[in-house]
Amino acid sequence: MTEKPPTPSTALQTYDGDRLAQARSLAGLTDEALRVRAVTAARDKSFEDLWALTLAYLSSDSQAGISASPHTLRSYRTGIRLFVEHAQDHAWNLLRPGRREPSLYVASLGTAGLKPATIQNRVAAATALYRALRWAGATEADPFTDVKRPRDRTRGIVKNPPYKADFVRAMVDAAAPDERALLLLMAHAGLRITEALSVEWQHVNLPGRRLLVAHGKGDKARLVPMSARLRSALLELQGDRTLPHHGPLFSFHAYSTAYERLQRLALQLGREHEFRGFHAGRKYAGTQLYAAVKDFTRVAGFLGHEQVDTTRRYVELPEDDLNDAVEQFD
Structure with a gap:
């Protein structure tokens, strides 16, 4: 129209x-x-x-x-x-x-x-x-208040699960320096795509192994730890003399540009069917961290969630997670 x-x-x-x-x-x-x-x-x-x-x-x-x-x-x-x-x-x-x-x-x-x-x-x-x-004072109408909306009974972690570890490793290994840093900001640091694209060099504390997310969702700031692989990627990116060592990490800032670059990378690897955007990388980070700490509250802080119930939708638990716990029941 x-x-x-x-x-x-x-x-x-x-x-x-x-x-x-x-x-x-x-x-x-x-x-x-x-x-x-x-x-x-x-x-x-x-x-x-x-x-x-x-x-x-x-x-x-x-x-x-x-x-x-x-x-x-x-x-x-x-x-x-x-x-x-x-x-x-x-x-x-x-x-x-x-x-x-x-x-x-x-x-x-x-x-x-x-x-x-x-x-x-x-x-x-x-x-x-x-x-x-x-x-604006144009109406008092609120027409959708009592309208029933369909509920999706399928859990989000099932519809859009975290990336598999081998896919993340393959993408990271084949990526250009800026693409590698972007991937790891999501898959290791758990950043949202908008947070990752907004990171500036002054937010990066390599000696302290910490990254400041200055403007998270709801404009809330948080500090997140950086993995050794992420720190290495940032050092590599910093060593590229064609890039400034201050201001934004990335020369591109649009969601569409970031998506197209990672989609192209997956296509080059013959794994375009596995690429599902950015959120699956963030879920990968949450799942990895939960596997290490077994604490949804700590993972919630890492991902910048206010509610732990939100975090539960980001973590994929293994099907046999309770096997050892019930093995010795009397």
Whole structure:
């Protein structure tokens, strides 16, 4: 579906600079001016305008605030675009949706063959849009509050298990210096991809064998230990005279660039079918650490999880983990 360009008189203009400045450009309006713009955007079902409104809300008034990750923003943007397209195709009144329309929307996602986790993400995006519309004073509607959403009964560790050790070793051995460092930041240090791409040289303490994750999820900082293999990779990267020894570790910062480079590496090894993105590397680190310390609380701190229950979904336990424990039962 072709998106219509916004008209100058009513459009919520998308600021090309930083997100906080964009949020201020909307939040700084009078209550009535913001309400009118939001109502107009909802009436016209203008995706770009509704996205600008949601982004301003997320950046200025939501719990995640300005620290919302690029991955979260990409997911919300995609979900809102698809939701607005659905609203256009089914003649929704966004500000006064029908009582049964939200349930039918969720049902349509399931009929389209989307997995429960994807449906959850799509509904989360639409919910964020309605929070933004309420923030702007355009509506009181909260249409997805009572809508039942499908639950995935398959554990995440089964759907997306950690990488196997031989795959990690093969990738690390064949990688270029910067790719090797990136792989080990996830598979040995347990960093999220956004955290890994944000590491700077001043965060690296090679003598102390510690790495500062300065801006983790929720903008929380943490210190993580570095393996000998990771320290060696960073020393190799530091020894590349074409790179500066200050500022960011990597010359690339985009998620897509990192993905394409590691995907290409797996293809060169003939193991492209084993490459499943970045999260499986982080799960590999959590599983390795749990095998060594047998303590979910310590692994949670290592991975930057607030809740230990989250960490349990990152650790793959061997099927015979209880064999020795029950062997000598009376």
